[in-house]
Amino acid sequence: MKGLLVDDDALYLRTLQRSLARRGIEAETALDIESALALARAAPPDFAVLDLKLAHESGMALIEPLRALHPDMRILLLTGYASVATAVEAIKRGADDYLPKPATLESILRALALAPAESPPEDNPTPETMTPLHRLEWEHIQQALNDTGGNVSATARLLGMHRRSLQRKLAKRPGPERTPRED
Template identity: 70%
Template sequence: MNGLLIDDDEVYARVLQRSLERRGLALRVAHNAHDALDLAQASPPDFALVDLKLGGESGLNLIAPLRALRADMRIILVTGYASVATAVEAIKRGADNYLPKPVTAAALLRALHDEAPLEEAETMTPLSRLEWEHIQQAMQACDGNVSAAARLLGMHRRSLQRKLAKRPGPERRLGEADA
């Protein structure tokens, strides 16, 4: 399956892209609506993962043009600002699913294949992964300067260095044994 990931958060998009590609999906990434539509028109994907807030734009406005390019495209709206109102609006506009961020690759795969979701505890992103992504955002905002990123995060520089040395492991399902 080939897909299109549309998210203005470059770090989150990169992490999610790698995670889904490890599971056999091919993904192109766009960070705004204009680029997303250009990529989709060049080669309509099998599915699209669309962030609700794309800078000053709304991912809701991408649903209809994407659906017009390919009627059988799976469109999943992903958002850190989940609400009943936006979920209803997304489905009304033609989205196939609506998932709150942070979403795991496993949860996205289940949504793409129309499988029933697992229990919430089984689909939660581990806290270590969320912390890692937050640190990476700070590092990117500070152009890789550890001291500046530590100040931005409100922690000691050495503490940040220790956290950077501990890259989180792969996501695990509930009940898997720790090796």
């Protein structure tokens, strides 16, 4: 199973690529439409995970060319700007599924039909995990750092916080996601 991940956030791409690799799923990454199409033409992937907003481009522009290269490819559109209108448009263009960010790895795998097919027994369902708040905060800070070229003072101003508070948050890298406890 080989995939293509397209997002203009390099940190998010690396994180998702490593998470998939831990599950034995190989994926190439691209930061823009041109690179994504070049990779897909060289070796058509089995699935593609596309971000809706790619800098000054739209990930929706990739759906039809990818579908033409490999009609059976599973295409998932992820976005931090979810709306009913974009979901409908993505499905009309040929996407198989549409998820708002942040999406858990399990929900991405289910949308791509890569998760195990068997469902848990009705009396003991496996709880859905959400991305913890501290992980979302960490990713938001990392995006702001990226936008300011790594300048901590400028990032703190951008986020509306004191520089020392930001430095303390950066020192506390979040751990892995956990499954919620059953009560």
